[in-house]
Amino acid sequence: MIGKDELNKEELRPIESWKNPEFLASPEARIVRIIAEYLEPAARFRQYNVNNTVVFWGSARIKSPKEARASLAEAEKTGTREDIVHAEKKVELSRYYTDAARVAELVTRWSKSLKNPKHEFLVATGGANGIMEAANFGASRAGGKSIGLGISLPFETGLNRYITRELALQFHYFFMRKFWMVYLAKALIAFPGGLGTLDELMEVLTLIQTGKPRKKMPVILYGSHYWNDVLHFDAMARWGTMSPQDLHLFRMYDTPEEAFEYLKERLTALYLT
Numbered sequence: 001m002i003g004k005d006e007l008n009k010e011e012l013r014p015i016e017s018w019k020n021p022e023f024l025a026s027p028e029a030r031i032v033r034i035i036a037e038y039l040e041p042a043a044r045f046r047q048y049n050v051n052n053t054v055v056f057w058g059s060a061r062i063k064s065p066k067e068a069r070a071s072l073a074e075a076e077k078t079g080t081r082e083d084i085v086h087a088e089k090k091v092e093l094s095r096y097y098t099d100a101a102r103v104a105e106l107v108t109r110w111s112k113s114l115k116n117p118k119h120e121f122l123v124a125t126g127g128a129n130g131i132m133e134a135a136n137f138g139a140s141r142a143g144g145k146s147i148g149l150g151i152s153l154p155f156e157t158g159l160n161r162y163i164t165r166e167l168a169l170q171f172h173y174f175f176m177r178k179f180w181m182v183y184l185a186k187a188l189i190a191f192p193g194g195l196g197t198l199d200e201l202m203e204v205l206t207l208i209q210t211g212k213p214r215k216k217m218p219v220i221l222y223g224s225h226y227w228n229d230v231l232h233f234d235a236m237a238r239w240g241t242m243s244p245q246d247l248h249l250f251r252m253y254d255t256p257e258e259a260f261e262y263l264k265e266r267l268t269a270l271y272l273t
Contacts, residue, residue: 037176041149041169045184048166049117052271053124053147053184054107054263056100057200058131058191058222059093068094096191096223097134102256103189103222103263104138104146110264112144119272121186122147126177127159127168131191136162149177178203182213186271187263189220192227205249218266219250220259227252 023029045051063071068091075087104123111121123139125132127148139146140162148163150156150170159168171177182188182204190201201221207213221227236242253259 034173034176037171037173038179041180044167044169048145049120050122050147050167050184051118052121052186054121054267055124055181055185055188056104056131056135056191057126057188057193057197058096058100058134059193059197060126060128060130060132061194062093062097062130062134062192063090064097064134065091065094093192096131096226099222099256100131100134100191101138101141103259104135105142106138106256106260107263108139108142108144108146110260112142114272121267122167124149124181124185125163126150126181126196127163127170128156129160131193133160133162136160149180151177182207182217185217186215186267187218187220189222189259189263190227191222192230205246208249209246216266216270218263218270220262221250221252222254222259224252224254 017023024032068087072084072087072091075083079087107121108123111119114120122145123135124147125135127136127150132148136146136148137160145164145167146162147167148159148169150159150168151174152170152172159170169180171180178200181200188201188204190197201219204217204219208217208219221231233242233247237244237247251262253262
């Protein structure tokens with residue numbers, strides 16, 4: 001028989017596994033988290049009819065011209081000579097913020113003029129500050145939607161304010177974030193950046209070189225002065241570790257208009273005719 005004390009016990013109601021935050025954060029649930037970072041963005045993009053993107057990469061450390069000039073003024077007042085030199089370099093780099101915003105604006109205005117909504121090319125970025133913010137800002141300035149694919153990092157404070165709210169996504173796993181950067185991409189443009197930009201750029205160039213994507217994806221390296229100083233692909237070709245033909249995997253441009261005209265020509269030829 002069930003005793004009186006047992007009848008008075010509070011009813012046991014364990015939490016369902018899929019609602020259990022302790023389990024979902026555990027190593028055992030890693031595959032669940034990975035699948036979620038595939039399925040949730042897929043559902044979001046399907047809901048908002050996102051089929052094509054133009055991905056912008058670049059440093060989160062590049063400031064707008066206004067911010068860069070303010071930093072230089074502050075360094076000249078209170079900083080060391082090293083601080084001033086560093087701030088001057090930030091001012092030099094800030095032109096790429098302006099250019100990224102302009103390219104994104106041109107792409108968005110052109111995309112919005114296309115008659116078939118399925119052909120719309122949305123600007124997509126890594127969601128943070130710097131070049132990413134500039135590209136989302138440019139798309140917003142053109143009255144268009146844009147995507148932010150953020151990554152959870154200890155020093156990141158959140159996504160920039162110019163991303164379309166419904167298309168702001170946050171990832172834990174870098175590889176899932178990169179998957180979504182490339183999966184819908186029809187073109188990619190890399191502005192000056194650091195290790196993260198290089199990581200993304202090299203992975204995409206490797207995918208294209210090895211023929212993994214069935215689609216064609218034009219790649220632009222924006223800012224020849226920077227990229228020719230940082231990377232020496234021609235040296236790899238001379239050493240025989242890279243085919244000379246692979247030097248044609250990307251194009252370099254230095255003005256928003258040139259970059260946009262190339263993107264427009266290639267996207268039209270590849271996807272609109």
